[in-house]
Amino acid sequence: MVGLSLGETHFIQGGIAQDLRCDGRKRLTYRPISVETGVIPQTNGSARVRMGATDVIASVKAELGKPSLLQPDKGKVSIYIDCSSTAEPAFEGRGGDELAAELSNALQHCLLGGKSGEGAGIDLSSLIVVEGKICWDLYIDGLVVSSDGNLLDALGAAIKAALSNTGIPRVEVAAGTSNDEHPEVDVSDEEFLQFDTSRVPVIVTLTKVGRHYIVDATSEEESQMSSGVSISVNRQGHICGITKRGGVGLDPSIILDMISVAKHVSEQLINKLDSEIASAEADEES
Amino acid sequence: MREIQLPLSQTQKVRLQKALEQLESLSTKVNSDASVIIADSIHVNHEDGVLKGHGTADLNGEVVATLCGVVERVNKLVYVRALRSRYKPEVGDIVIGRVVEVAQKRWRLEINYNQDAVLLLSSMNMPDGVQRRRTAVDELNMRCIFEENDVVCAEVRGFQHDGLHLQARSRKYGKLNRGQLLTVPPYLVKRQKQHFHHLEEFGIDLILGCNGFIWVGEHVEAKDDMIEDQVSQSDSQVLFPNKNCVSLEEQEKNYTILETRKYISRAANAVRVLSTLGFNITLEIIKGIIDLSLSMNLDIHDMLGSEFCVLVAEKEAERRSSMKKRR
Numbered sequence: 001m002v003g004l005s006l007g008e009t010h011f012i013q014g015g016i017a018q019d020l021r022c023d024g025r026k027r028l029t030y031r032p033i034s035v036e037t038g039v040i041p042q043t044n045g046s047a048r049v050r051m052g053a054t055d056v057i058a059s060v061k062a063e064l065g066k067p068s069l070l071q072p073d074k075g076k077v078s079i080y081i082d083c084s085s086t087a088e089p090a091f092e093g094r095g096g097d098e099l100a101a102e103l104s105n106a107l108q109h110c111l112l113g114g115k116s117g118e119g120a121g122i123d124l125s126s127l128i129v130v131e132g133k134i135c136w137d138l139y140i141d142g143l144v145v146s147s148d149g150n151l152l153d154a155l156g157a158a159i160k161a162a163l164s165n166t167g168i169p170r171v172e173v174a175a176g177t178s179n180d181e182h183p184e185v186d187v188s189d190e191e192f193l194q195f196d197t198s199r200v201p202v203i204v205t206l207t208k209v210g211r212h213y214i215v216d217a218t219s220e221e222e223s224q225m226s227s228g229v230s231i232s233v234n235r236q237g238h239i240c241g242i243t244k245r246g247g248v249g250l251d252p253s254i255i256l257d258m259i260s261v262a263k264h265v266s267e268q269l270i271n272k273l274d275s276e277i278a279s280a281e282a283d284e285e286s
Numbered sequence: 287m288r289e290i291q292l293p294l295s296q297t298q299k300v301r302l303q304k305a306l307e308q309l310e311s312l313s314t315k316v317n318s319d320a321s322v323i324i325a326d327s328i329h330v331n332h333e334d335g336v337l338k339g340h341g342t343a344d345l346n347g348e349v350v351a352t353l354c355g356v357v358e359r360v361n362k363l364v365y366v367r368a369l370r371s372r373y374k375p376e377v378g379d380i381v382i383g384r385v386v387e388v389a390q391k392r393w394r395l396e397i398n399y400n401q402d403a404v405l406l407l408s409s410m411n412m413p414d415g416v417q418r419r420r421t422a423v424d425e426l427n428m429r430c431i432f433e434e435n436d437v438v439c440a441e442v443r444g445f446q447h448d449g450l451h452l453q454a455r456s457r458k459y460g461k462l463n464r465g466q467l468l469t470v471p472p473y474l475v476k477r478q479k480q481h482f483h484h485l486e487e488f489g490i491d492l493i494l495g496c497n498g499f500i501w502v503g504e505h506v507e508a509k510d511d512m513i514e515d516q517v518s519q520s521d522s523q524v525l526f527p528n529k530n531c532v533s534l535e536e537q538e539k540n541y542t543i544l545e546t547r548k549y550i551s552r553a554a555n556a557v558r559v560l561s562t563l564g565f566n567i568t569l570e571i572i573k574g575i576i577d578l579s580l581s582m583n584l585d586i587h588d589m590l591g592s593e594f595c596v597l598v599a600e601k602e603a604e605r606r607s608s609m610k611k612r613r
Binding site: 010022023026 | 293384386434435436437461462463464465466467503541542544547548551552554555558585586587589590591592
């Protein structure tokens, strides 16, 4: 973690109080976001997102599996996050495991909905091949390449971009198979189905410093935070998940205010992100 | 500061490439064989006898580089100075460091070197400015002068048996407050006669540390001795006990005023732009970038965008070519 002197601490807090942060941003302004898709050819879909000096990679791999007994009509998705040792000295060895687990849990809450599968950003029913017998299992992996604060937002954006880059092979089920036997399937090498990512939410993290809160906090600003609330909002403006970090408690009215601010910020973020993803896909094709 | 890669559009890529090629053509004529990569051969005059130094090797009677960097020649010594490496101190360098430990009669500072630097209690001026012998009471009060994580400006004194020693024997050295510390690769900061800069029109102080630490902060007046006595005495009695009791309202009154903060952020972003582009960081270029952003009425945050970075590269190419013609 960043060690700061009292003078620097005071300067950062003053910047947030006066709505002029150290790099000139306002409290609700993001750093430049750049998106790159198709960075890992061995995966079904992948993306790289940079927010300032924060750099993350997300990939999606799909394989055929068996649906859960509890939800025979839905596919399965799992999320795993890893922190590269080179991202920060604190991540050396097992140093990044705790943060990685925290990020994984937060992303699962924000993106995958509850146990029933309802509210997931991905339509899990579209992953079914044969109900109760065959479905697609999605494995979403995230890697933190460089860490300069606001990892959760960057990972959320990267996963959204990776999902839009994902191609699921078309599956033909052999006809005439008895209901009791395991169906035979033919996985196509040529045809791919694209995901509908319009319902995948973005994550907006509001970090409280003093009596104000900011979005897209850098490492230095995160070291000054009393608490942070991450809110995932989809395009329809619905809240898909909320997680809280930091040890200081929050007044409920502040949380409600944070939610409305997050909804407002997420509109611009979704539009910005969608245009970046579209241009990244266009760049990849050319 | 971690390296930031610019998200460039197609036209911006072309413009940046053109500007960099122009810059390279300007410098190529003078230093065409200075930069090497691994296994490049280095031209030497074998008859004079050559001392092969760090980063070189003999291969079939030919001197080749084992590092990527710049060839330096000192009399018969030929060595390769790597650019992307930790800071290598030289006596007299102005450096900025962060206190990592308060030990017996000394502070340990992180200055982007292989090991921590040492600042002895006897190597610096006391806050009261009196020239006197250090006592045991001074040792006990060392944390009142610098505590862990403080940012300190000092001068490289030399290598001793227990490591690299710094000194802070002048008014201009010491603790840095009310600003921000930036980290750039050390090779971007050239050694110059002046590393302390006071930008009067902006009201800010700029310290370019040779180790790549750059301080941009609110201007602090160098007070004379008589006033310093009274101020520091009242400060020492009032400030430290109340340090943690300052309320939020009182704290807000002490904040840097917004106008000065804008200039601090603009100067810091100018340094960040130069670091992103890999250009030398000097006062002249920093001022030029600040003036350019002011003349364009550019928002402070937009200075870090791709468009402004490409524009800075183009302006730098113009500036150097015009300087070239002037000679």
